[in-house]
Amino acid sequence: MTTPTLVFVYNADSGPLNALLDFGHKIVSPNTYPCSLCRLTFGPFGMRREWREFTKNLGVPLEFLHADELRERYGTQDAALPAVFMKREGLEPLLTRPDLDRLGSLGELKAVVTRAMTSASPGKGATSA
Numbered sequence: 001m002t003t004p005t006l007v008f009v010y011n012a013d014s015g016p017l018n019a020l021l022d023f024g025h026k027i028v029s030p031n032t033y034p035c036s037l038c039r040l041t042f043g044p045f046g047m048r049r050e051w052r053e054f055t056k057n058l059g060v061p062l063e064f065l066h067a068d069e070l071r072e073r074y075g076t077q078d079a080a081l082p083a084v085f086m087k088r089e090g091l092e093p094l095l096t097r098p099d100l101d102r103l104g105s106l107g108e109l110k111a112v113v114t115r116a117m118t119s120a121s122p123g124k125g126a127t128s129a
Contacts, residue, residue, distance in 0.1 A: 003060075003061060004060055004061075004086055004087065004088050005060065005061040005062065005063055005086070005087040006058065006060055006061070006062050006063070006084065006085075006086060006087075006094070006113075006117070007062075007063045007065060007070075007084065007085040007086070007087050007091060008037065008041075008062070008063070008064050008065070008082075008084050009037075009065045009066070009067065009070045009079070009081050009082055009083050009084070009085065010035050010037055010038050010064070010065070010066050010067065010081065010082050011035035011036075011037070011038070011067060011081035011082045011097075012035050012038060012066055012067060013066050013067055013068040014066035014068055014069055035081070035082050036082060036097075036100045036101045036103065037082035037084075037100050037109075038082070040100075040103060040105070040106050040109045041106065041109070048106060050106055051106060051109075051110075054110050054113075058113075058117070060117070063087070067081050074091055076091065080096065080097040081097060082097060082100050083095060083096055083097055083100070084100070084113065084116070086117075094116050094117075095112060095113070095116055099112065
């Protein structure tokens with residue numbers, strides 16, 4: 001059996017130009033930034049320390065992907081992003097865009113991720129949090 005991996009996918013594309021454009025968008029108009037996962041887990045200059053420590057201590061392998069990397073690696077074209085998946089034999093939705101968009105703080109995200117991981121039984125995705 002494959003070791004489950006948590007896959008966090010941001011609603012942004014990879015690359016230096018996209019990073020620069022995202023940085024500007026977050027500074028100029030943070031309320032219109034289209035990635036709630038980015039908003040909760042990143043500040044203007046990088047990943048929030050609290051999130052980095054939380055994910056490091058989850059005890060499962062992790063992948064952090066941008067939208068274009070999800071398409072390239074898994075061939076997933078139609079996922080509403082941001083999202084969190086559990087990768088076993090394939091990608092199983094763990095937290096959907098609406099789940100993530102409802103969250104107002106990093107503390108809420110940490111609680112939802114913990115709860116979703118606990119409720120995800122082998123071979124099944126979790127229900128929406």
